[in-house]
Amino acid sequence: MDASRVNAVVDEITAAGGEAVAAVGDVSEMDVAEGLVRTALERWGKLDILCCAHGILRERMIFNMTEDEWDGSIKSHLKGCFAPTKFAAIHWRQERQGGRIIYFTSDAGIRGSSGQPNYSAAHAGKLGLMRSNARGLSRYGVTSNCIAPGASTRMTDRGLGRQGEGPPPSASAAGTAGDPKNVAPIAVWLASDAGAAANGQTFGARGHVITLYSEPERERLLRFDDPFIDIDELFDLWPATLGSEPLERTQAWT
Template sequence: MSDSPSSSSSSSSPPSTPSFPVIDLAGRVAVVTGSGRGLGLAYARALAAAGASLVVNDVDQGAAEQAAASLTEQGGRAVAEPVAVGTTEAADRLVARAVAEFGRLDILVTNAGVLRDRVLWKMSDDDFDTVVAVHLRGTFTCARAAAVRMREQGDGGRIILVGSPAGQRGNFGQTNYAAAKAGIAAMARTWSMELARAGITVNAVVPVAATAMTDTIPAFAPYIEAMRNGEPLPDFLRQGEGFGTVEDCAALIPFLASDAARDVTGQCIGIGGDRLALWSHPQEIRTSYARGGWTPETIATAWHTSVGAEPQSVGIPAPRLPEA
């Protein structure tokens, strides 16, 4: 076929409008953990807006009930199930509530989380265990309960885990949180393989937004305060840093829950501000070989000119603020 314009191309015609798939979740049922406020509430609202019925979960009973009421007032179907995630009993309660209220479970979003930030030598056992119990064990128990139900139903499902840039790159003072979020990314990859035959996709989202967890970043603080006073976030944050509102991050959830993402699984997907991104999976980037194997001495000799010539960076890059 020729790429040259036809004789009729000179005639005036209105520009074509892009055609977008319809994200319709009518008849689907979702559980969103930690959805009483912040990112979790934004996820629940986005799912409800696409037609899904919701089980709203939060450790704070008042927040969960208020969130469910607000979704109902906006025309959605939602119930509150306040419980602290982490235990098998809590996970079973959430799945059972979805089935009791709406007859099934199609979507799970594991958003619940807490912070106990300390540098390594100051982090207590309780600081570590609390964060791992909520983020990592809570994700595991809820996903297991959801997978059991979805496999019984026999028509697939969507499990959406919430990760973090800290889990992808590490972050100062967040041993517990970074470890848990890194584990969540690994679980998404593993479960995507284990649940593929059942038609259940599993992905991890990596959101970046103005929340209580990011309010403490000094570089962002004045811009977040201005945003809450009605000013838009500047482009260097929305685009350069991929940092925006919780609503900016919420669009990814209905997409992953929909038929449009039926072939998307095992991925870590970042979203924030104006940016949508796909995170790479860890892989070997340089290799070197020694016939018969390596000794400490041969590794020391070869390191800086072979596999260690370009060491990988760590940590979340500092914001690139505009010059004054």
């Protein structure tokens, strides 16, 4: 793996008066993830925040996707969150002094993306993992939240729709709605003491706008009095109950 980019970030942080240490490896590998947590504890004596903002793109329609493309995306995005979270949670459970978990998810995981079935599934999985963490780790003072960012980066430069040569979109993103700097403020807030007010929530950050997504709730209910649902009755009742008004659909679904 090429360590030059992460080393450059470490140099930038150090030059600004901060402290950082580089670690290169596959975060979805359990030994690497455990080593990351151990490195933080050995270097600073504590662990306050776990932020998972990594990922890859392997884009194809579902009928063209290979098993390797599916497995690679799930492993990178979803297992890449599980692995470090496991070892961070072990530490936080022992210390009981609180902590912050922040996952970067995607609109693809919230709404689905037709050309990204693997990416969509992995990021939807992050939302479920985040909510599980929020319920299970809150007793130890640990919060867990997601950010769905909208920004131009080296990863999105490789995305669907990129045509021609020339500079990639990320090269001219500074100062625009695609500037990744617009994502940082909500991450900082969630990582702070003030961020204790948020747990189990999903935020969007795009351009100069921060949004809070609603969580899944039952929208309608059809109850049957008999011990078993009668399928003919279901067909009869559907139009006036569960199907009384068209459910909201994205443009791609219509």
